[in-house]
């Protein structure tokens with residue numbers, strides 16, 4: 001090495017050391033209390049070892065307000081670049097709370113936009129790790145402009161590349177809107193929160209008292225609002241969960257590389273399923289059990305696990321290929337559809353459709369949940385989202401009805417009538433306009449009223465209706481059901497169907513975009 005180069009490299013190393021120092025040892029130590037990782041440690045866990053390449057390490061802010069020009073730390077509170085997850089390229093940003101509270105400056109936003117642009121152009125996912133006090137107060141509106149640039153890229157990249165946000169600290173005010181446009185939001189229990197207006201503003205305006213955790217912690221957003229798709233017990237758990245999810249996702253909307261070899265035989269017969277559906281149609285059973293028994297190696301990654309548990313969504317593989325699973329859960333609200341379930345499943349289906357992931361639906365749905373709360377809060381509009389998402393989706397769609405499929409909910413849940421490709425049913429399926437008891441109470445009201453013993457007459461007429469309609473054969477006669485199958489054959493038939501649909505092409509009339517009921 002020449003002497004000159006030796007000097008230059010020493011200078012570079014000095015600068016690198018400064019950049020690595022972040023906010024310094026004291027701030028790092030404070031930040032790490034309670035088991036939190038630093039911004040760089042987070043990237044180390046998220047990415048394959050040694051794969052991270054940093055960009056813009058020496059960027060500094062340009063603000064001169066409030067004496068800011070005296071402190072211009074390298075990197076400006078964010079680390080950006082690219083790396084690999086299980087060998088696949090991803091672009092990343094990780095806010096460093098130890099530097100100016102990770103707050104968003106114009107230059108911080110520019111760094112994020114640079115990697116987002118690269119992600120969109122190169123067709124690779126973008127993962128944002130958020131830990132920030134929000135807009136850099138000293139910069140004012142310049143910072144807001146930075147947020148707007150990020151929102152724009154979130155929207156432009158939507159449906160082109162998977163976008164993921166991990167909330168690992170504060171996220172307040174308008175800053176919440178980038179995460180909520182992204183496809184999956186992860187939160188860490190007890191150390192992260194998200195809200196548009198915080199507890200102090202709420203107290204001043206409405207006199208309500210609420211803690212940050214109650215208002216916008218991980219539990220709140222995973223159970224009540226549905227803003228968070230995943231919660232993790234600590235930073236490391238959160239980052240490993242992201243790696244797990246990435247395993248199911250393609251890199252972009254034209255990529256088909258997420259398949260994995262499996263030792264699970266495609267023609268595996270699952271005899272235990274012949275005993276899953278209870279004899280009594282009112283008795284619940286666990287739909288998760290059915291899912292885990294039929295998918296490859298029993299591996300199902302549930303999304304929105306704690307939100308709207310009456311519907312299950314998540315990823316699994318059939319014969320190595322990723323699929324999105326949507327399933328009613330008879331154990332919760334008898335599997336009825338409601339506002340939250342409709343929103344949850346509709347967004348999931350639209351993600352799958354945008355990224356060419358086939359949809360497999362398991363149906364046991366008695367109908368939409370009745371009630372004035374549901375009506376007043378817009379079940380009409382929200383339920384329509386689910387119908388719209390299923391009808392619009394052009395990916396392979398395979399639906400299996402295990403038991404109840406009544407009325408509008410039957411149509412909505414991936415029925416043949418909404419452009420589903422293959423509809424299967426168990427012999428225990430009841431595909432009808434409504435449950436027998438309800439139907440008889442309406443159409444046989446007079447006959448029951450006139451009967452000597454109305455209760456006995458109602459029971460007789462109900463049994464008669466059940467005999468006529470509570471089965472899969474009326475639907476099979478009409479061709480609405482393609483095949484009635486023995487439950488033990490579930491895995492085999494779903495795989496047969498997906499293989500048969502592998503090259504599906506489906507044309508939607510050209511349009512700017514549809515107008516999904518929002």
Ligand code: HXC
Nearest residue numbers: 100101103132133134135136137138147170172173174175
């Ligand atoms: C500049 C900030 C900052 C911010 C924190 N800091 N937030 N600097 N702009 N927004 C700095 C602090 O001054 C401090 O600097 C360091 O970061 C650590 O902050 P602390 O307050 O010591 O940390 P902590 O006690 O953990 O409290 C964290 C916090 C608090 C709750 C996030 O910092 C806070 O309330 N910050 C302001 C939040 C806020 O109102 N943001 C603007 C919202 S408006 P020193 O040098 O002392 O270490 C917004 C609009 C976005 O975000 C709109 C997008 C469209």
